[in-house]
Amino acid sequence: MSTxxxxxxxxxxxxxxGVIVIGKVPATLHTPLMSGANSIHxxxxxxxxxxxxxxxxxxxxxxxxxxxxxxxxxVVGGYTVTDRMLDMFxxxxxxxxxxxxxx
Amino acid sequence: MEFLNANLETISxxxxxxxxxxxxxxxxxxxxxxxxxxxxxxxxxxxIIAVIVALFxxxxxxxxxxxxxxxxxxxxxxxxxxxxxTAKKVKMTAMPQLVSLFNTVGGGAAALVAINDALVxxxxxxxxxxxxxxxxxxxxxxxxxxxxxxxxLQGIVSGxxxxxxxxxxxxxxxxxxxxxxxxxxxxxxxxxYGAWLPIIALTAFSLILGITFVMPIGGADMPVVISILNACxxxxxxxxxxxxxxxxxIVAGALVGAAGGILSxxxxxxxxxxxxxxxxGGFGDTGTTSSDTGAExxxxxxxxxxxxxxxxxxxxxxxxxxxxLAVAGAQHEIANLTKILxxxxxxxxxxxxxxxxRMPGHMNVLLAxxxxxxEKLIALEDVNPMFxxxxxxxxxGANDVTNPxxxxxxxxxxxxPILDVDAAKNVVVIKRGRGKGYAGIxxxxxxxxxxxxxxxxxxxxxxxxxAAVKEL
Numbered sequence: 001m002s003t004x005x006x007x008x009x010x011x012x013x014x015x016x017x018g019v020i021v022i023g024k025v026p027a028t029l030h031t032p033l034m035s036g037a038n039s040i041h042x043x044x045x046x047x048x049x050x051x052x053x054x055x056x057x058x059x060x061x062x063x064x065x066x067x068x069x070x071x072x073x074x075v076v077g078g079y080t081v082t083d084r085m086l087d088m089f090x091x092x093x094x095x096x097x098x099x100x101x102x103x
Numbered sequence: 104m105e106f107l108n109a110n111l112e113t114i115s116x117x118x119x120x121x122x123x124x125x126x127x128x129x130x131x132x133x134x135x136x137x138x139x140x141x142x143x144x145x146x147x148x149x150x151i152i153a154v155i156v157a158l159f160x161x162x163x164x165x166x167x168x169x170x171x172x173x174x175x176x177x178x179x180x181x182x183x184x185x186x187x188x189t190a191k192k193v194k195m196t197a198m199p200q201l202v203s204l205f206n207t208v209g210g211g212a213a214a215l216v217a218i219n220d221a222l223v224x225x226x227x228x229x230x231x232x233x234x235x236x237x238x239x240x241x242x243x244x245x246x247x248x249x250x251x252x253x254x255x256l257q258g259i260v261s262g263x264x265x266x267x268x269x270x271x272x273x274x275x276x277x278x279x280x281x282x283x284x285x286x287x288x289x290x291x292x293x294x295x296y297g298a299w300l301p302i303i304a305l306t307a308f309s310l311i312l313g314i315t316f317v318m319p320i321g322g323a324d325m326p327v328v329i330s331i332l333n334a335c336x337x338x339x340x341x342x343x344x345x346x347x348x349x350x351x352x353i354v355a356g357a358l359v360g361a362a363g364g365i366l367s368x369x370x371x372x373x374x375x376x377x378x379x380x381x382x383x384g385g386f387g388d389t390g391t392t393s394s395d396t397g398a399e400x401x402x403x404x405x406x407x408x409x410x411x412x413x414x415x416x417x418x419x420x421x422x423x424x425x426x427x428l429a430v431a432g433a434q435h436e437i438a439n440l441t442k443i444l445x446x447x448x449x450x451x452x453x454x455x456x457x458x459x460x461r462m463p464g465h466m467n468v469l470l471a472x473x474x475x476x477x478e479k480l481i482a483l484e485d486v487n488p489m490f491x492x493x494x495x496x497x498x499x500g501a502n503d504v505t506n507p508x509x510x511x512x513x514x515x516x517x518x519x520p521i522l523d524v525d526a527a528k529n530v531v532v533i534k535r536g537r538g539k540g541y542a543g544i545x546x547x548x549x550x551x552x553x554x555x556x557x558x559x560x561x562x563x564x565x566x567x568x569x570a571a572v573k574e575l
Contacts, residue, residue: 004230007345007353014123014354018361021130027373027457027482030366031464033133034326035202036143037362038333040126042205043150043355044212044340048175049157050347051219053164055171063219064171068178069185071212075154077186078205079147081198084190086140088471 039078045071125149214242238342247313262322334363400550411571417494427500431561438473496527
């Protein structure tokens with residue numbers, strides 16, 4: 001099998017897994033999930049690191065610098081904001097107390 | 104070291120496979136609010152492994168130029184600092200546009216990698232050239248598209264559907280241009296630096312397409328658009344992975360592509376709109392005029408003092424938060440009102456429509472930020488039977504999702520799942536003005552005998568109710 005054939009097979013299987021895994025997520029978590037998936041495509045930084053090894057021209061350097069900055073912003077920012085969102089979903093002791101006090 | 108030399112590719116392959124599994128497990132853990140945060144951590148670990156493997160790979164095989172090392176690390180540092188600071192500082196109401204902004208930079212990075220591939224590629228097989236071209240197109244469209252989407256949510260770009268003059272002509276010319284550039288890149292023997300002109304032109308045409316794609320779509324549909332563009336970025340990353348034959352980019356890109364696709368479909372369904380309809384822009388250009396023929400409704404205004412009395416002496420009050428609350432940033436006022444009412448023995452519940460807020464699930468995030476317990480947020484199916492037992496329903500900036508017209512056929516919102524607010528004994532609607540909802544039709548709820556209107560910005564209106572309740 002050619003490399004491309006294997007790569008396409010991987011792509012299709014990953015698509016199917018993605019559909020199965022996402023199909024179950026409740027609507028309340030859609031926004032954090034979108035944000036989480038958004039950070040995962042920051043994996044493009046892996047590609048930036050790999051092609052950077054071959055960069056040898058001014059244009060290449062500029063592209064690597066820009067792509068590295070954009071890709072890392074995607075990863076770091078994406079994960080940070082997702083964590084901030086999900087942090088709010090955890091049970092808050094203060095809020096629980098209030099609820100009991102009110103009833 | 105010899106072992107490593109021979110096996111570096113194999114070892115990297117399995118480490119990439121491991122991080123791919125962590126991404127999948129991370130997404131899976133996001134199924135439940137309890138494990139979601141852990142899921143994000145698992146995903147982060149996967150990302151760290153993948154990046155370390157790539158760094159090791161590049162450093163072990165050596166860089167062609169030391170300048171590239173410096174610029175790569177500098178770029179990573181700048182990006183990390185920017186991403187971290189913005190993500191920490193952003194207000195939760197502005198979060199949807201931030202997600203779109205991070206999607207913008209991700210798509211931009213994918214496009215830049217593809218452009219770089221195109222510039223260095225010489226004598227590549229046709230399949231590689233196709234993936235490079237697709238990577239440039241998808242990445243560039245995502246870049247400008249997400250940027251416009253973020254601008255619309257932030258209010259920098261007009262949120263209403265903007266008719267782009269000669270859109271069809273511009274789109275057509277861009278598409279012809281893209282095909283021509285692609286043909287030049289295929290046929291040119293000097294693919295690589297010699298072909299920089301078609302590469303730049305291809306990028307430019309794609310960037311324009313991204314703008315004309317999002318401009319005609321209304322602000323309330325942006326979540327669906329962002330989700331679609333998210334899927335596009337994933338696909339662009341997978342394309343870039345094909346070119347350099349990298350497992351983790353292909354798998355993670357496909358995962359995000361599938362996630363974004365499914366998510367956009369779910370969101371569109373919750374709004375009872377088809378993806379095609381949303382992408383066509385505007386709201387139901389056909390048939391909306393027929394609904395205007397209905398008789399004029401009489402809407403009765405009320406005051407904050409009256410609402411305060413109604414709420415303070417209710418046994419059960421259901422608050423229906425919507426887009427207007429998110430825009431006004433009134434979640435803390437609502438939380439404050441809830442606290443005061445509960446101290447007076449009122450049971451306060453929140454009815455959460457699947458698409459409440461500016462994104463599905465956004466309302467939950469906003470209310471959670473204001474310290475409102477997760478248990479008080481009741482989903483559509485569970486809360487609908489409870490409206491008949493509520494003494495008062497307070498609608499804060501929600502419109503179309505409360506319109507009983509959705510139960511009839513022949514209206515633009517027919518069949519859309521709605522909250523049965525009209526079943527409550529009393530209904531108070533806080534609304535900024537007399538304008539119609541996003542669907543462009545009158546909300547029949549406002550004309551019902553038990554409904555009273557309280558005009559004003561959600562934040563100020565809730566603030567005056569709080570002041571009035573305190574004086575009781």
